[in-house]
Amino acid sequence: MRRLVSFPVEWACGILISSVRKNGEPREERFELPFDGAVVEYWGQDYTPLAPLSVRISANYASDDIVTRVSLSGAFSLPCSRCLAETGIAIEGDMRYLFTLRDTVDAPDGDTDAIRLDGFRAELEMSPYIWETLILNLPEGALCKEDCKGLCPVCGRDRNARDCGCASDDSDPRLRVLKSLL
Numbered sequence: 001m002r003r004l005v006s007f008p009v010e011w012a013c014g015i016l017i018s019s020v021r022k023n024g025e026p027r028e029e030r031f032e033l034p035f036d037g038a039v040v041e042y043w044g045q046d047y048t049p050l051a052p053l054s055v056r057i058s059a060n061y062a063s064d065d066i067v068t069r070v071s072l073s074g075a076f077s078l079p080c081s082r083c084l085a086e087t088g089i090a091i092e093g094d095m096r097y098l099f100t101l102r103d104t105v106d107a108p109d110g111d112t113d114a115i116r117l118d119g120f121r122a123e124l125e126m127s128p129y130i131w132e133t134l135i136l137n138l139p140e141g142a143l144c145k146e147d148c149k150g151l152c153p154v155c156g157r158d159r160n161a162r163d164c165g166c167a168s169d170d171s172d173p174r175l176r177v178l179k180s181l182l
């Protein structure tokens with residue numbers, strides 16, 4: 001299985017700078033980005049895409065800089081943190097990036113990242129920023145249900161399916177090891 005730890009090269013999401021007008025409505029582009037069977041790897045685990053990533057990018061000028069806003073939504077599945085059953089999650093992300101040719105940038109506000117361009121270019125390639133917006137909004141874990149009983153620490157069975165009858169000892173496993181040594 002192909003694992004993505006960065007955006008796939010097939011994601012070409014350029015915003016033509018000449019299409020961004022100095023005054024007026026923000027330039028808006030929409031992308032449906034496929035994963036082509038690859039999974040996203042982050043936090044040391046796999047997130048299986050259940051749908052293409054829906055992305056909306058808007059761009060407008062703020063004096064001589066271009067401010068872009070990346071909004072995205074997606075659906076993934078990942079193993080339940082307690083019982084490991086694949087669990088579907090919906091994610092949303094929203095980040096702002098300011099592109100500038102200036103040497104020094106005043107932080108626009110806490111929610112906007114400033115990116116210094118090293119020279120004039122015709123297009124802003126947004127794939128790295130879409131990727132960043134995606135992974136920063138992936139949850140570290142998920143629960144298949146709020147009261148998931150998890151796997152039995154004694155026999156390893158899924159305690160949601162049936163009660164395995166093992167002595168229920170939910171204490172800290174490290175303490176159990178200590179006890180067994182004493």
Ligand SMILES: [Zn+2]
Pocket residue numbers: 080081082083084085143144145148149150
């Ligand atoms: Zn579970």
Ligand SMILES: [Zn+2]
Pocket residue numbers: 152153154155156157164165166
């Ligand atoms: Zn058990």
